[in-house]
Amino acid sequence: MIHIEHLHKSYRVGKREVSALHDVSLHIPKGKIFGIIGRSGAGKSTLLRTFNLLERPSRGAVRIDGVDITTLGKAELDRTRQHIGMVFQNFSLLSAKTVGENVAFPLKLAGGFTREQRQRRVDELLDLVGLGEHKDKYPAQLSGGQKQRVGIARAIANAPKLLLCDEATSALDPETTQSILALLAEINARLGLTIVLITHEMQVIRSICDQVAVIEAGEIVETGEVSDVFLHPRHPVTRALVAENTHDDAGLADLRAGGGRRVRLTYVGDTAYQPILTHVVEQTRAAITILQGAVSRIKDKPYGQLLVEIGGKDEDAAAVIGLFRSLNVHCEVLN
């Protein structure tokens, strides 16, 4: 679907050359929800905006369905953009137009629809995002969550194959964020369109993304399936972002002056529902202390992650770890 190849972007600030993106390459498969996470200033917004050339890269290619859009002329680019939806952090709705007119706007720009066809499509879209009765209101009369629903309806009006979300939930409260994320997931499942979203919140990635890329200082430092990256973060930035989300307090474990092996157990999928700990304790009679733990979900996949201390001699601990591993539990020995 999207192939980003060796993308560079630099700005001139006075006499200095500031690099915003450095040799970014990404592959985003069709029909997936792909998240790009990073701290503010990491370059995630710049990267996303190259996908429809709101930001023109200094070097590199942005291939969408095989076409490098950086080579397109203005008219072709406009036509391509009509089939790439975009949702904005601050909604960016036309305040002088009603909800219905806002959603109809991209259809008008694309042309080729009669007034009736546009109206029918607008009604359909507003029903999809749950705003059927707000068609004739102005954006100022809506709540933040409702405005973003209008933004989403507008973005998918032309049946795009790609939807870009630029911090779509960052201006919303947690509850509204969840409902908007659920709507995006529904649209992805129902219409099969590819979604690329950027965020600084791991929570957003964990809720709806299939794959994730972590960006730091203009470079992609880690990428992969969300469950892999989230449960086994390798890069320090990823670790920090994950820790924020899981309230993982590394210091907590250090507080305990126990002498045993400290191990992080991670299990995903059906294993999360099984009484593994009980099973292991029964088998080995090991003294296992839980220092920290969480059982939750990544998108629709359940997972558990426990930080435990295994008492006794090293050989005994090794046997326990071996048993965990045989039960499909990922073990990471921390000391």
Added chain:
Amino acid sequence: MEFSNIDWADIGLATIDTLTMTGASLVFTVLLGLPLGVLLFLTGRGQLLEQRGVYAVLSLVVNVLRSLPFIILLIVMIPVTLALVGTSLGVEGTIPPLVVGTTPFFARLVENVLREVDRGVIEACQAMGAKTHQIVISALLPEALPGLLAAATVTTIALVSYAAMSGVVGGGGLGDLALRYGYQRFQTDVMIVTVSILVVLVQLLQYCGDRLVRHFTRR
């Protein structure tokens, strides 16, 4: 206070003259100033049609015209006015200099109003594949409408006061009456009446302008 010097027919005529000069000049000022303001905005730094050179030239012309005192413009413009409307006298003779005097003013106001439009909205239009003229007509101007109406109101009131100077070329109008009778012939009553009418007129214009602005504000 006696109002013995008042010729109400003259006052009526002068009021009509003032309204004619203001109204006609406003129409032309908007017709010329709006496109000029849009062009100033679009060619400005970081905007859709950024053209440093074009912007610098337009900006210079606007500044030069704005720095000329209107009364000088009125005189300097005489040959141009003659060529345009066939006379440099009276109401017709005043309209061209009024338009030239206020168009740059209005254009600059338009530029400033357009700069206040949320950049995100323009970007959203670009992302939807809108062409520049579509952005201007369907997004930029409607979004800026309340501000544009406020700018037009300010401009109209400026026109009323500029029109008062048209007496210099025999333009007529309330300001002319106030100057020639009220000031030069010490007819205080004429001064009071004409100035009162001007005050009421300006109040009325401001009130209507504010109403229009409120009516089109959707925020």
